[in-house]
Amino acid sequence: xxxxxxxxxxxxxxxxxxxxxxxxxxxxxxxxxxxxxxxxxxxxxxxxxxxxxxxxxxxxxxxxxxxxxxxxxxxxxxxxxxxxxxxxxxxxxxxxxxxxxxxxxxxxxxxxxxxxxxxxxxxxxxxxxxxxxxxxxxxxxxxxxxxxxxxxxxxxxxxxxxxxxxxxxxxxxxxxxxxxxxxxxxxxxxxxxxxxxxxxxxxxxxxxxxxxxxxxxxxxxxxxxxxxxxxxxxxxxxxxxxxxxxxxxxxxxxxxxxxxxxxxxxxxxxxxxxxxxxxxxxxxxxxxxxxxxxxxxxxxxxxxxxxxxxxxxxxxxxxxxxxxxxxxxxxxxxxxxxxxxxxxxxxxxxxxxxxxxxxxxxxxxxxxxxxxxxxxxxxxxxxxxxxxxxxxxxxxxxxxxxxxxxxxxxxxxxxxxxxxxxxxxxxxxxxxxxxxxxxxxxx
Amino acid sequence: xxxxxxxxxxxxxxxxxxxxxxxxxxxxxxxxxxxxxxxxxxxxxxxxxxxxxxxxxxxxxxxxxxxxxxxxxxxxxxxxxxxxxxxxxxxxxxxxxxxxxxxxxxxxxxxxxxxxxxxxxxxxxxxxxxxxxxxxxxxxxxxxxxxxxxxxxxxxxxxxxxxxxxxxxxxxxxxxxxxxxxxxxxxxxxxxxxxxxxxxxxxxxxxxxxxxxxxxxxxxxxxxxxxxxxxxxxxxxxxxxxxxxxxxxx
Numbered sequence: 001x002x003x004x005x006x007x008x009x010x011x012x013x014x015x016x017x018x019x020x021x022x023x024x025x026x027x028x029x030x031x032x033x034x035x036x037x038x039x040x041x042x043x044x045x046x047x048x049x050x051x052x053x054x055x056x057x058x059x060x061x062x063x064x065x066x067x068x069x070x071x072x073x074x075x076x077x078x079x080x081x082x083x084x085x086x087x088x089x090x091x092x093x094x095x096x097x098x099x100x101x102x103x104x105x106x107x108x109x110x111x112x113x114x115x116x117x118x119x120x121x122x123x124x125x126x127x128x129x130x131x132x133x134x135x136x137x138x139x140x141x142x143x144x145x146x147x148x149x150x151x152x153x154x155x156x157x158x159x160x161x162x163x164x165x166x167x168x169x170x171x172x173x174x175x176x177x178x179x180x181x182x183x184x185x186x187x188x189x190x191x192x193x194x195x196x197x198x199x200x201x202x203x204x205x206x207x208x209x210x211x212x213x214x215x216x217x218x219x220x221x222x223x224x225x226x227x228x229x230x231x232x233x234x235x236x237x238x239x240x241x242x243x244x245x246x247x248x249x250x251x252x253x254x255x256x257x258x259x260x261x262x263x264x265x266x267x268x269x270x271x272x273x274x275x276x277x278x279x280x281x282x283x284x285x286x287x288x289x290x291x292x293x294x295x296x297x298x299x300x301x302x303x304x305x306x307x308x309x310x311x312x313x314x315x316x317x318x319x320x321x322x323x324x325x326x327x328x329x330x331x332x333x334x335x336x337x338x339x340x341x342x343x344x345x346x347x348x349x350x351x352x353x354x355x356x357x358x359x360x361x362x363x364x365x366x367x368x369x370x371x372x373x374x375x376x377x378x379x380x381x382x383x384x385x386x387x388x389x390x391x392x393x394x395x396x397x398x399x400x401x402x403x404x405x406x407x408x409x410x411x412x413x414x415x416x417x418x419x420x421x422x423x424x425x426x427x428x429x430x431x432x433x434x435x436x437x438x439x440x441x442x443x
Numbered sequence: 444x445x446x447x448x449x450x451x452x453x454x455x456x457x458x459x460x461x462x463x464x465x466x467x468x469x470x471x472x473x474x475x476x477x478x479x480x481x482x483x484x485x486x487x488x489x490x491x492x493x494x495x496x497x498x499x500x501x502x503x504x505x506x507x508x509x510x511x512x513x514x515x516x517x518x519x520x521x522x523x524x525x526x527x528x529x530x531x532x533x534x535x536x537x538x539x540x541x542x543x544x545x546x547x548x549x550x551x552x553x554x555x556x557x558x559x560x561x562x563x564x565x566x567x568x569x570x571x572x573x574x575x576x577x578x579x580x581x582x583x584x585x586x587x588x589x590x591x592x593x594x595x596x597x598x599x600x601x602x603x604x605x606x607x608x609x610x611x612x613x614x615x616x617x618x619x620x621x622x623x624x625x626x627x628x629x630x631x632x633x634x635x636x637x638x639x640x641x642x643x644x645x646x647x648x649x650x651x652x653x654x655x656x657x658x659x660x661x662x663x664x665x666x667x668x669x670x671x672x673x674x675x676x677x678x679x680x681x682x683x684x685x686x687x688x689x690x691x692x693x
Contacts, residue, residue: 121459125573125595129459129505191455197511340685346575347593349639352461374678378643381674382467392674 016074019081030077033084034093034109039065041093041109042272045102045137046117046153048317049265050075052257052296053117054096056269060278060286061094069094076101080109092276099133106140114144115151115272117264119158120208120316121189121353123345130189134158141166149275153264154223155210157190157200163223170275172227172267173212176242179232179260180204180211189316195220207261208316227271229263237308237328244270244284251284257292259324261317266290299412302434305404306412311422313344315353321416322359330362331414335403336380337396337421338370344418348372351379360385365406367391369399370421396421397428446479447656450496453504453512454484457539460595462502464640465534468649469498476667478657487515493525497656503537503638509547510555516542517556524560532655533560533632536641540626540634541565541598550597561627561634562603568620571597574691576615576637577683578625582651589613590645591682592637594625594691600636602627609635614690631655644678646670 023029034041044054051073058069068090070083075098084093097105099119106114116137121130141150141162154160154171163169184191184205191199193215200213214221230250231243239256242263255262270283278286292298300307310325312318325331340346360366360383368376373394380390393399400415407413417425451466466482473480482500485491504512523543527533533543541547544563547555557564578590590610600618602608608618609626617625618636626635633652635641642649650667658664 124459125593128571131505131507192507192511197507346685346689347460347573347595347639349461349464349593352464352467352640352643353458372678372681374674374681375644377674378678379464382464382471382643384471387671387674390674392677 016076016078016082018085019078023078023081030081030084030105031108033081037068037090037093039092040112041095042113042115042276043102043106043109043111044094044096044115044117044268044272045099046268047099047120047122047314048320049117049261049268050096052262052292053115053265053268053272054094056266056287056290057115057272058094059290060269060273060283061092061276062286064282066091067094068092070096077105077108080105100136103136103140107143110145111148113149113151113272113275114140115268116159116162117153117268118156118208118210118316119190120314121350122314123347123350125345125347130158138162151268151271151275153210153268154225155206155212155264157194157209157213157220157222160223161194170226170271171223172229172271173222173225174204174206174210174229174232174260174263174267175212175225176230176232177204179234180206184209193218193220207264207320210264227267227274229267232260232263234258234260234327237324242266244280246274246280249280251280253284253287255287256290257297258328259320261320300429300434302404302429302432304409305407307415307429308412309415309417309422309425311419312354312416313419315350318354318356318416322354322356325414326358326362330359331412332362332364333366333403333406333413334359334363335367335369335399335413335415336376337399337415337417337425338368338372338376339418339421339424340372341420344420348375351376356380357383363389365389365391367393367399367403367406369393369396370418396424400425400428444477444479445657445660446481447473447497447653447660448495449480449482449498449500449656450485450491451482452485452499452501452516452539453487454502455486456508456512457502457504459503459505459508460537460593460638461640462500462536462638465502465536465642466500468640468642468646469653472646472649472667472670473653475670478653487512491519491522491526493522494529494531496526496531497659498532498534498652499523499526500533501535501539501543503539506549509538509542513542513547513555513557516558520558520560523558527560527630527632530631530655530659532652532659533634534652535561535632535634536638537596537636540636541600543634544600547598560632561629562606563600563618563627565598565600567597568599570693571595572616572620572691574615574689575682575686576617576625576690577613577686578610578617578637579613580610582628588647589679589683590635590637590641590648591679591686592635592639592641592645594636594638596636609633614686616691616693620691620693631659639682644675644682646672646675
């Protein structure tokens with residue numbers, strides 16, 4: 001009933017309120033609900049891609065198991081609790097968990113498997129420094145039940161190192177130097193050897209600081225990979241193909257979502273599903289069925305035009321969105337929507353760490369919007385973008401209309417919003433009848 | 444063409460709060476006045492020759508990165524002080540601001556040595572000071588200006604008696620959350636916790652720094668011609684509103 005009430009008052013789809021209410025009445029409710037699941041729970045966390053990775057895993061596991069899955073992205077304690085409440089006959093819990101909430105959720109749920117994807121600098125005003133999050137993750141891994149399987153991205157030095165302390169872990173990563181970028185982008189994190197502080201040497205850099213690294217001084221290097229993505233073929237904005245290789249077997253996979261970062265998400269989901277007992281056939285079929293996680297990458301028809309909405313929320317994620325967009329045929333017009341609510345990060349300095357330049361180079365016009373539209377305008381101006389081609393339209397609905405006006409019939413408007421701007425834009429489009437609210441889709 | 448020479452200290456270590464935004468603003472605003480601006484990275488072990496650079500820039504990093512560069516920076520203290528005595532401008536933000544003081548003492552009691560340019564010391568506090576911050580500054584006598592930025596620091600910075608702060612806190616925490624002061628100024632050297640980055644939405648400070656750096660280069664003080672700063676002013680007004688409505692306070 002609480003869920004219905006929350007939806008009635010329009011409070012974000014009612015995806016966390018029941019959990020909040022019940023947790024305040026009964027603080028141990030999550031522990032007990034989780035213990036009722038006959039097949040236990042699996043957790044997914046990362047700075048970038050946790051919603052998508054969990055959604056891919058749900059596609060793989062879903063046909064065979066009844067899942068409790070927080071698919072709408074409510075990934076704090078309350079969201080996990082709510083999704084358990086609303087899936088009473090579930091057999092397996094599959095939860096994406098906020099990086100900072102992971103220690104508490106893991107302690108309460110005692111998961112069967114945990115998939116850790118990556119750590120990038122993100123909303124420093126909210127999460128604090130990367131090192132502190134990594135420190136807390138180390139404690140999570142140390143305290144996992146002995147039977148739990150740990151899945152880590154070996155291409156991330158901080159994350160891959162967690163598996164060293166835990167035999168039997170599954171390590172995933174990429175092996176396709178053709179897809180490597182020539183050098184670390186400006187915002188790269190974890191550049192310095194965990195052991196001795198010297199800069200790592202990379203034989204291949206794939207996304208941000210993710211890649212095949214080795215410290216020339218002390219030899220600290222990427223662990224051996226168990227699940228590998230090879231022979232990657234990017235198909236612009238349409239998707240990406242790769243060869244999924246596990247020990248002894250390999251299969252081609254065709255993903256319907258684009259970009260190298262989605263290969264990482266697919267490898268994380270595949271490794272997690274394999275750890276939970278899925279067959280390789282089920283893994284491939286699930287990955288190929290996958291559309292896109294809510295709001296991360298979405299095409300919405302609006303009358304005779306289309307919106308292409310890509311969430312941007314931190315430098316590493318935004319850099320990959322820019323790279324994918326440019327590789328898919330650079331757009332001439334884009335709407336950049338910058339909000340600064342808590343969920344977006346109140347500190348907007350991160351937009352200066354994003355390499356927007358390759359996108360701006362192809363644009364003829366940019367519409368900046370959101371609560372911090374002027375700040376985004378300055379980012380474009382000081383990147384050398386002509387000031388008279390920057391339109392500042394702070395109100396999101398007006399900016400959307402302006403963008404659609406500038407888009408030719410049957411054309412596609414690229415919109416890059418931060419999290420709360422994405423929610424607001426979806427609501428605006430839904431109010432006009434073009435997309436169903438996400439809590440209906442997620443149900 | 445006159446070219447301003449900038450020495451950027453440890454850019455690959457100290458870049459956490461979009462410090463390159465500050466550099467981009469200085470470079471563009473110099474170029475729009477027909478001036479050149481060249482940035483040289485000064486990293487571990489590179490020589491810093493006083494007088495060669497008109498402006499030294501140092502940003503902030505995570506704890507780990509700051510610990511990696513602190514001994515190297517402290518060893519250059521004399522050279523940096525000599526540069527500033529010779530009229531070079533300095534902009535130090537966040538971690539760089541702390542490390543140009545005498546020392547930074549962490550919560551575990553461990554101490555990072557500082558360069559000793561700024562008359563201050565910093566000790567890690569119990570609570571992080573995070574939020575939008577608004578300052579009232581008077582860098583030139585009788586000219587009051589506003590600075591709007593974002594602060595995120597655990598360090599509590601205490602200025603020596605008689606030291607000159609960068610500004611008075613209108614909203615936010617500032618150096619220590621108590622004194623009502625933020626930042627420090629020594630001649631043409633300025634240190635502050637404010638990032639965001641600082642200069643895009645505080646164009647007047649960018650120009651003040653450029654004028655100081657230009658004076659160091661040419662030997663004469665000259666006012667830069669004004670630019671069309673509508674976007675900068677709008678961004679500052681929004682940020683100032685944020686600080687007033689939700690700036691940090693204990």
